[in-house]
Amino acid sequence: MPPQFRLDEAVADVYGDLRLAPVLRRLLRHTGRLTGSSAGSVSLVDASQGIYMKAAEFGASCRLGQTFPLDEGATGRAFDRRRPVVIPDYGRLPGGHLAATDPARRGPAAAIPIWWRGDVIAVNVAFAGGFAARDVDDLEALSQSAAAAIIRSSRPSLAGRLRFAGARVTEAGVARPVSPQVARVAAGLVARPGLRVAIVYRREGLRLLVQDENSRPLEGVDPLGMGAESWEELSRLAGGELSVEHVRGWGMLVRADLPYEEAPFTPREAEVLELLRQGLTYREIASQMGLSTKTVEKHVGAIMRKTGASNRTAAVVTALGKGWLPA
CATH class of the missing domain: 3.30.450.40 (GAF domain)
Incomplete structure (x- = not known):
């Protein structure tokens, strides 16, 4: 009994x-x-x-x-x-x-x-x-x-979230957690079920390969309700880059490179950071951006606070390590 x-x-x-x-x-x-x-x-x-x-x-x-x-x-x-x-x-x-x-x-x-x-x-x-x-x-x-x-468990792995959206997912590399914003952007790229998705965890950031034999680029005004009218804008929401191409035998291939965390910088700070990476001086950055040197120094100060760095070189290295700058 x-x-x-x-x-x-x-x-x-x-x-x-x-x-x-x-x-x-x-x-x-x-x-x-x-x-x-x-x-x-x-x-x-x-x-x-x-x-x-x-x-x-x-x-x-x-x-x-x-x-x-x-x-x-x-x-x-x-x-x-x-x-x-x-x-x-x-x-x-x-x-x-x-x-x-x-x-x-x-x-x-x-x-x-x-x-x-x-x-x-x-x-x-x-x-x-x-x-x-x-x-x-x-x-x-x-x-x-x-x-x-x-x-x-309501913040599942990125692969779990994409599978929940109906994608067939393959992973490569050591899985790492991603921020909620990056996860939302990634899920937005897989907005329809039945897609094939490869997630590649790289040292410098996350790479998504999205394959669909019958897909067309997203059209319309902000179709995903995330403030983006195209895949490119959607990727930029997370501080990433994206390319869309037709590959014979694959159909449409969307390649997105995203940071593991969304970049904490304002658009101006991100622009200054990119120029710092290129090795420009404060005066050269000011001239290229049409700003005063003092304003550039303010932006650099904000970048150093947000990266926890003690100098501009360390700020660039930290941003690269977190995927906030494309490698």
């Missing part, structure tokens, strides 16, 4: 390790014990993009790792209603993602939203179980115990 389910022990077990993958696996295991369900899945919600991603599953193939619109399936139902939902016959639910032949598709399902500060950040779905009102209440408390791990 299996041991009696205890909610307090299950919550402590889920909450005891805040690494996301183990947390979701334990959440699904305890969900099965609590409800007697034969299968389940947890999806992470990206409400800003109107999508969710299947992040964990057990007992059935729920198309793990794929993304779906937020109005689909049991997850979409729970997100829309902002409360736990019991679906009497999952097989009749429009947009369900279990295969028609899967036994878990027959019978009821429960979808439990997981909250953080008023937002639904994930949904725990159990299939083919018993969903009495008390069980649903306990399942809601259990599911909520995973919220901390989900939020803690």
Whole structure:
């Protein structure tokens, strides 16, 4: 006879390790014990993009790792209603993602939203179980115990973020964290699912290669809502450079070189920094930019403060090391 389910022990077990993958696996295991369900899945919600991603599953193939619109399936139902939902016959639910032949598709399902500060950040779905009102209440408390791990991982690796956007990603080099702004720009370059993306982690900065056989350059006024009307402007938001070319056998290839962190400089400071790198004196910089020498000295002072450098040479070296200057 299996041991009696205890909610307090299950919550402590889920909450005891805040690494996301183990947390979701334990959440699904305890969900099965609590409800007697034969299968389940947890999806992470990206409400800003109107999508969710299947992040964990057990007992059935729920198309793990794929993304779906937020109005689909049991997850979409729970997100829309902002409360736990019991679906009497999952097989009749429009947009369900279990295969028609899967036994878990027959019978009821429960979808439990997981909250953080008023937002639904994930949904725990159990299939083919018993969903009495008390069980649903306990399942809601259990599911909520995973919220901390989900939020803690809400700044995923760049590769994870691009996969979440639907790209097929290959990485080369030692992965490094990137700033939120650089991650947003990179995700903007992969604005449509189905693209092939190579992420190359170089000493001097990040290189993205984006391949699409059928793509055209982005058109229209600020199509991504990020203050950029073209790929080039989008790349410049993160202080990077970009080229777009058609390569036979590849289709369109977008090559973007980005810093790991967005450059902290104003446009004027960035221009002064580039001229410092070229070895110009303050007077030569002033003449080229149409500024006074005193103004140039002010800009150099700001650059040294932002790089933590004690002299102009060290400021250039620091900026190169962080990818704030193209190599």
